[in-house]
Amino acid sequence: MSTIVGIETADIRFPTSTMLDGSDAMNPDPDYSAAYLRVATDASDGLEGHGFVFTIGRGNDVQLVAIRDLGLQLIGRDVEEILDDMGAFSRSLVYDSQLRWLGPEKGIMHMAIGAVVNAMWDLKAKRAGLPLWQLLGRMSPEELVSLVDFRYLSDALTPEEALEILRRAEPGRAAREAALLASGYPAYTTTPGWLGYDDAKLVRLSHEAVASGFRQIKLKVGGDVADDVRRLALAREAVGPDIRIAVDANQRWDVAAAIDWMSELAPYDVAWIEEPTNPDDVLGHAAIARGVAPIPVATGEHMANRVMFKQFLQADAAQIVQIDATRVAGVNENIAILLLAAKFGVPVCPHAGGVGLCEVVQHLSMFDVVAVSGSEDGRYIEFVDHLHEHFVTPVVIEGGRYLAPLTPGSGAEMLAASREHYSVTAADRVTA
Amino acid sequence: MSTIVGIETADIRFPTSTMLDGSDAMNPDPDYSAAYLRVATDASDGLEGHGFVFTIGRGNDVQLVAIRDLGLQLIGRDVEEILDDMGAFSRSLVYDSQLRWLGPEKGIMHMAIGAVVNAMWDLKAKRAGLPLWQLLGRMSPEELVSLVDFRYLSDALTPEEALEILRRAEPGRAAREAALLASGYPAYTTTPGWLGYDDAKLVRLSHEAVASGFRQIKLKVGGDVADDVRRLALAREAVGPDIRIAVDANQRWDVAAAIDWMSELAPYDVAWIEEPTNPDDVLGHAAIARGVAPIPVATGEHMANRVMFKQFLQADAAQIVQIDATRVAGVNENIAILLLAAKFGVPVCPHAGGVGLCEVVQHLSMFDVVAVSGSEDGRYIEFVDHLHEHFVTPVVIEGGRYLAPLTPGSGAEMLAASREHYSVTAADRVTA
Numbered sequence: 004m005s006t007i008v009g010i011e012t013a014d015i016r017f018p019t020s021t022m023l024d025g026s027d028a029m030n031p032d033p034d035y036s037a038a039y040l041r042v043a044t045d046a047s048d049g050l051e052g053h054g055f056v057f058t059i060g061r062g063n064d065v066q067l068v069a070i071r072d073l074g075l076q077l078i079g080r081d082v083e084e085i086l087d088d089m090g091a092f093s094r095s096l097v098y099d100s101q102l103r104w105l106g107p108e109k110g111i112m113h114m115a116i117g118a119v120v121n122a123m124w125d126l127k128a129k130r131a132g133l134p135l136w137q138l139l140g141r142m143s144p145e146e147l148v149s150l151v152d153f154r155y156l157s158d159a160l161t162p163e164e165a166l167e168i169l170r171r172a173e174p175g176r177a178a179r180e181a182a183l184l185a186s187g188y189p190a191y192t193t194t195p196g197w198l199g200y201d202d203a204k205l206v207r208l209s210h211e212a213v214a215s216g217f218r219q220i221k222l223k224v225g226g227d228v229a230d231d232v233r234r235l236a237l238a239r240e241a242v243g244p245d246i247r248i249a250v251d252a253n254q255r256w257d258v259a260a261a262i263d264w265m266s267e268l269a270p271y272d273v274a275w276i277e278e279p280t281n282p283d284d285v286l287g288h289a290a291i292a293r294g295v296a297p298i299p300v301a302t303g304e305h306m307a308n309r310v311m312f313k314q315f316l317q318a319d320a321a322q323i324v325q326i327d328a329t330r331v332a333g334v335n336e337n338i339a340i341l342l343l344a345a346k347f348g349v350p351v352c353p354h355a356g357g358v359g360l361c362e363v364v365q366h367l368s369m370f371d372v373v374a375v376s377g378s379e380d381g382r383y384i385e386f387v388d389h390l391h392e393h394f395v396t397p398v399v400i401e402g403g404r405y406l407a408p409l410t411p412g413s414g415a416e417m418l419a420a421s422r423e424h425y426s427v428t429a430a431d432r433v434t435a
Numbered sequence: 436m437s438t439i440v441g442i443e444t445a446d447i448r449f450p451t452s453t454m455l456d457g458s459d460a461m462n463p464d465p466d467y468s469a470a471y472l473r474v475a476t477d478a479s480d481g482l483e484g485h486g487f488v489f490t491i492g493r494g495n496d497v498q499l500v501a502i503r504d505l506g507l508q509l510i511g512r513d514v515e516e517i518l519d520d521m522g523a524f525s526r527s528l529v530y531d532s533q534l535r536w537l538g539p540e541k542g543i544m545h546m547a548i549g550a551v552v553n554a555m556w557d558l559k560a561k562r563a564g565l566p567l568w569q570l571l572g573r574m575s576p577e578e579l580v581s582l583v584d585f586r587y588l589s590d591a592l593t594p595e596e597a598l599e600i601l602r603r604a605e606p607g608r609a610a611r612e613a614a615l616l617a618s619g620y621p622a623y624t625t626t627p628g629w630l631g632y633d634d635a636k637l638v639r640l641s642h643e644a645v646a647s648g649f650r651q652i653k654l655k656v657g658g659d660v661a662d663d664v665r666r667l668a669l670a671r672e673a674v675g676p677d678i679r680i681a682v683d684a685n686q687r688w689d690v691a692a693a694i695d696w697m698s699e700l701a702p703y704d705v706a707w708i709e710e711p712t713n714p715d716d717v718l719g720h721a722a723i724a725r726g727v728a729p730i731p732v733a734t735g736e737h738m739a740n741r742v743m744f745k746q747f748l749q750a751d752a753a754q755i756v757q758i759d760a761t762r763v764a765g766v767n768e769n770i771a772i773l774l775l776a777a778k779f780g781v782p783v784c785p786h787a788g789g790v791g792l793c794e795v796v797q798h799l800s801m802f803d804v805v806a807v808s809g810s811e812d813g814r815y816i817e818f819v820d821h822l823h824e825h826f827v828t829p830v831v832i833e834g835g836r837y838l839a840p841l842t843p844g845s846g847a848e849m850l851a852a853s854r855e856h857y858s859v860t861a862a863d864r865v866t867a
Contacts, residue, residue, distance in 0.1 A: 110542015
């Protein structure tokens with residue numbers, strides 16, 4: 004038996020806006036940031052749970068206050084009681100009736116729940132001596148179903164259907180785990196395509212991406228249509244006809260504008276159009292999907308919760324689902340989303356990049372192929388080559404694939420030196 | 436010319452949970468709270484702008500930090516520049532690219548924008564010497580259209596269509612303003628129906644509501660179906676056949692459960708079913724609306740933004756739209772929602788109660804009847820008889836109607852003594 008004896012929160016910001024890394028049509032100058040949580044126990048193993056919410060600068064302090072408020076509730080609690088029933092733990096946070104008013108299940112308070120839930124998953128995986136993807140991938144279908152909150156999902160996915168999906172994937176688990184350990188999981192790269200890069204840099208980085216083994220790249224679009232056509236033509240020429248090129252409008256358009264704009268880009272063989280409009284707009288995305296077919300619509304990095312994902316799938320508004328490691332209420336809600344996607348037969352291609360998103364989200368895709376969808380067909384995890392050096396277990400990309408991480412934990416742990424160096428205020432430590 | 440020289444934020448909480456006032460199926464013990472903002476200028480008139488976000492307790496501190504962050508950006512800014520173009524001011528806050536990441540346009544950061552925008556509207560109305568409803572109701576259609584952010588709305592409502600709606604309502608403005616001043620606006624009351632009240636109290640308060648002149652009451656449902664049937668039968672017997680009774684499930688159900696449960700309540704002539712399921716679930720509400728017809732579905736108090744309202748109207752998922760004074764990004768976004776509702780011919784029946792919500796939202800309904808929908812048919816503002824005594828201009832209800840407020844401002848200003856008495860921490864004042 005052990006007890007949570009302390010938490011530490013830190014407002015960590017990297018001054019990325021000075022380099023135009025990460026610039027797109029809606030986010031011209033992001034400063035990649037993490038509202039970061041450490042959870043300490045009195046167990047003799049000395050293991051800690053780490054979790055964070057990724058933000059792009061201003062407001063990271065507000066996100067941190069929300070995480071700290073929730074984190075304070077952990078102090079003095081029994082560790083095993085939480086870790087032995089992560090479904091109940093997650094639901095207890097989501098259904099705090101007073102905090103729920105601040106969403107419900109969206110925005111700062113919901114992402115704060117995600118940081119806390121993920122920190123406890125990090126601790127659970129470390130205690131098990133397994134990387135999170137293996138810990139999850141070895142749980143029984145019944146255990147996995149117990150993690151999911153099916154409230155508001157029953158018109159699309161019942162616990163019985165989820166169990167059936169998971170049982171169907173059981174026979175091949177060991178073989179797929181071995182395949183992951185041998186050759187990793189497909190990645191695509193957004194590194195060439197930021198809107199702030201000039202043509203020469205775009206072409207050079209596109210060549211480099213192909214030379215490194217990537218089979219898909221992504222370009223930001225939505226600033227100016229003539230620029231987009233020119234940049235897409237240059238990229239297509241650079242990578243040749245066999246490499247997939249996705250485009251990402253970062254919510255720039257209304258419905259009709261999205262369809263018009265995409266008609267100009269369609270001749271260059273577009274792998275998907277990502278975030279064409281507001282992420283809350285199920286019906287708008289459905290109309291866009293009909294208007295740009297056969298180009299698939301991809302979205303999800305700003306989708307607030309499982310209820311939104313459910314509707315995008317019900318309405319055929321997204322043909323590719325993009326989960327994010329820190330947008331929803333943590334690992335549990337992302338498992339719900341993976342199950343929904345499997346039910347509808349839609350591939351999951353996670354959003355990553357930022358700071359630490361690659362390190363964490365790879366575990367969810369690897370869990371998906373092992374135990375949920377059972378497939379990596381048409382699936383790629385986003386990769387951006389920024390800020391990995393700050394993590395205890397940075398992602399490893401070889402031949403355009405994420406190598407399976409072997410270190411116990413969720414991947415969220417940032418190096419102590421980096422946390423200290425990039426904290427804009429002193430870390431805030433509270434102990435029992 | 437004048438300048439914003441200071442802001443004050445206060446974490447104000449009323450211990451309402453001790454009385455079970457406000458108890459419902461999802462919110463058993465709310466402590467009605469306000470994350471409160473005052474804005475001071477160096478003008479000789481001494482007028483201040485007041486705004487707040489209503490919460491139900493825990494998390495009010497996080498909401499306040501978000502408001503404070505935004506409020507600090509106001510200090511040193513030219514007052515007239517803001518007040519002369521409230522459309523541009525509102526958009527500048529909504530499209531802060533870094534803060535937008537924390538929603539986008541939802542949850543704590545979006546509501547914080549609402550508090551800041553509303554505080555500036557309060558100041559603008561005070562300077563004009565008019566209650567907010569009259570200030571808005573006397574603006575030209577062109578001025579009103581300039582206040583609205585049409586981004587993401589164009590598939591449902593264009594600026595030209597909005598202008599047409601407003602122009603169509605222009606001829607009758609003066610007559611409807613006079614009618615409001617003479618006899619007010621219809622109210623309904625939720626006072627009898629809280630889930631925590633026993634049967635005797637429910638019956639007594641139902642009788643009192645009718646005796647006071649209310650033509651509609653509302654009951655909370657969703658705890659236990661047998662209880663709901665018994666309570667609804669008692670209320671129907673108490674008020675007779677001519678008084679409308681609405682029911683409110685506060686998001687308690689999944690789709691199938693909502694339809695089943697409502698089939699038990701339908702015999703008692705239900706005016707509307709409110710919040711049957713998760714407020715993000717457009718498709719779920721549409722299915723419920725088809726399943727419970729002809730009972731209308733009402734929702735909106737937890738709807739994050741105009742994009743969600745747009746979809747509920749497009750999908751015929753809500754037959755009654757319930758705006759809230761402090762859920763979206765302030766007066767501007769609520770004008771967008773009023774215009775959307777008018778376009779679709781759906782009545783707006785605001786959510787109120789809490790603390791201060793009645794005082795503020797009445798201005799929006801009165802503006803609606805004067806200058807947008809031009810009608811009060813089927814429209815009622817919620818009324819709950821709690822905490823009005825803490826406001827400088829408390830609402831006045833006579834014969835079941837809100838009397839039109841005459842005091843300049845938005846209605847948001849809380850008495851200084853109440854703010855001080857119910858603040859849980861010292862007010863935080865920042866000056867230039």
